[in-house]
Amino acid sequence: xxxNIFGAIRAASALxxxxxxxVRIDDxxxxxxxxxxxxxxxxxxxxxxxxxxxxxxxxxxxxVLTLNAINFxxxxxxxxxxxxxxxxYLTIATxxxxxxxSRGPWSADDLVALGAHHCAAVLGQDLAxxxxxxxxxxxxxxxxxxxxxxxERHGGRFEGVVESAAGSAAALVxxxxxxxxxxxxxxxxxxxxxxxxxxxxTAADLSVTFEGRGYGGFRDIDQLTIFADNLVPHVLxxxxxxxxxxxxxxxxxxxxxxxxxxxxxxxxxxxAVHAVxxxxxxxxxxxxxxxxRQIDHLLWGCGQRPEMKAHPRHRTRTTFY
Numbered sequence: 578x579x580x581n582i583f584g585a586i587r588a589a590s591a592l593x594x595x596x597x598x599x600v601r602i603d604d605x606x607x608x609x610x611x612x613x614x615x616x617x618x619x620x621x622x623x624x625x626x627x628x629x630x631x632x633x634x635x636x637x638x639x640x641v642l643t644l645n646a647i648n649f650x651x652x653x654x655x656x657x658x659x660x661x662x663x664x665x666y667l668t669i670a671t672x673x674x675x676x677x678x679s680r681g682p683w684s685a686d687d688l689v690a691l692g693a694h695h696c697a698a699v700l701g702q703d704l705a706x707x708x709x710x711x712x713x714x715x716x717x718x719x720x721x722x723x724x725x726x727x728x729e730r731h732g733g734r735f736e737g738v739v740e741s742a743a744g745s746a747a748a749l750v751x752x753x754x755x756x757x758x759x760x761x762x763x764x765x766x767x768x769x770x771x772x773x774x775x776x777x778x779t780a781a782d783l784s785v786t787f788e789g790r791g792y793g794g795f796r797d798i799d800q801l802t803i804f805a806d807n808l809v810p811h812v813l814x815x816x817x818x819x820x821x822x823x824x825x826x827x828x829x830x831x832x833x834x835x836x837x838x839x840x841x842x843x844x845x846x847x848x849a850v851h852a853v854x855x856x857x858x859x860x861x862x863x864x865x866x867x868x869x870r871q872i873d874h875l876l877w878g879c880g881q882r883p884e885m886k887a888h889p890r891h892r893t894r895t896t897f898y
Contacts, residue, residue: 581747582747583797583801586771586772586802586850587851589765589769590846590850592768593843593847594848596765597847597848599821599822599841600820600847601819601820602848603818603819605817607855607859609816610816611856611859611860614867618871628663628670628671629641630674630677632677632678634787636681638739639682641782641783641786642738644782645775646720646723647696647720648666648775649719649758649895649896649897649898650665650894650896651808652892652894653665653708653894656706657702658701658703658709664881669700672700684733685733685735686728688721688723688724688727691724692717693710693714696716696720718758722756723756726755736792739792744795744796745797746777746795746797746798747797747800753776761775772850774804774806777801777802781798783795784798798868798870799870802853803853803869803870803872804870804873805846805850805898806898807845807890807892807893807898808877809849809853809876810846811888812877812885813852815885819848819849819852829890829892830888831889832892834892835893837894842891853869856872857869
């Protein structure tokens with residue numbers, strides 16, 4: 578699919594929203610968001626050294642790829658033991674950073690041998706909590722699979738993962754999508770809907786980490802869509818851009834799990850993708866040079882604010898986000 582992969586994501590999300598029964602995009606809310614963004618262009622994403630490991634190219638590259646191999650589990654995050662003031666993601670990133678700083682990166686062979694108890698020890702989690710034990714098991718599987726991928730397809734070299742993409746974010750997404758937990762494609766009626774959240778954000782993280790050069794140099798980086806998860810849709814809902822049916826809103830507000838791959842969950846993710854694409858189009862028509870990934874970065878940051886965290890977001894237990 579490679580060169581067409583981002584177009585396929587956009588087209589499928591648009592088609593889902595034509596048929597959606599539980600989620601809609603409010604035109605007035607979208608116009609207000611575009612107006613806000615036109616006055617306050619999102620800053621370029623910056624690496625956060627407080628929570629991410631930076632120590633020479635090989636080690637830094639291994640960190641970015643290893644962290645993204647376990648960049649999921651938001652549906653389990655309410656049960657994680659979190660560091661004071663940090664989200665679930667930042668807790669995991671910080672603990673992994675400290676492991677890399679104290680003992681260096683895991684090799685591909687190391688990743689293949691990891692178990693849930695190793696993940697729990699490194700990430701500061703308690704396997705006595707059933708939901709945490711389930712997530713640590715998924716993390717171990719993800720790291721095992723990634724280790725096999727690096728060993729079997731790239732000779733054990735993390736560098737080979739990126740080199741094989743030859744400067745194309747689309748090719749990197751295609752390559753990572755051969756790993757089961759990255760294969761973020763669902764069915765909606767008769768539509769195959771790709772999102773590839775984690776594969777896309779891997780390219781974005783590499784671009785930020787290496788400042789768009791070397792292992793972060795992708796000529797098509799601005800073709801990325803947003804990284805459809807449960808935070809950006811939440812921010813769009815709070816801003817009045819995404820509107821849910823009363824029943825779906827009630828279930829989310831009550832903390833009920835929204836099943837992975839259910840029509841409602843697909844509509845939430847597709848709604849976020851399509852809403853941001855419409856916003857990008859509106860801003861570009863005004864002459865703004867902006868990409869979906871930049872809006873994602875701004876909305877993700879907005880989602881860290883107390884007024885956003887005061888309201889429940891949808892929770893789905895999945896390996897895709």
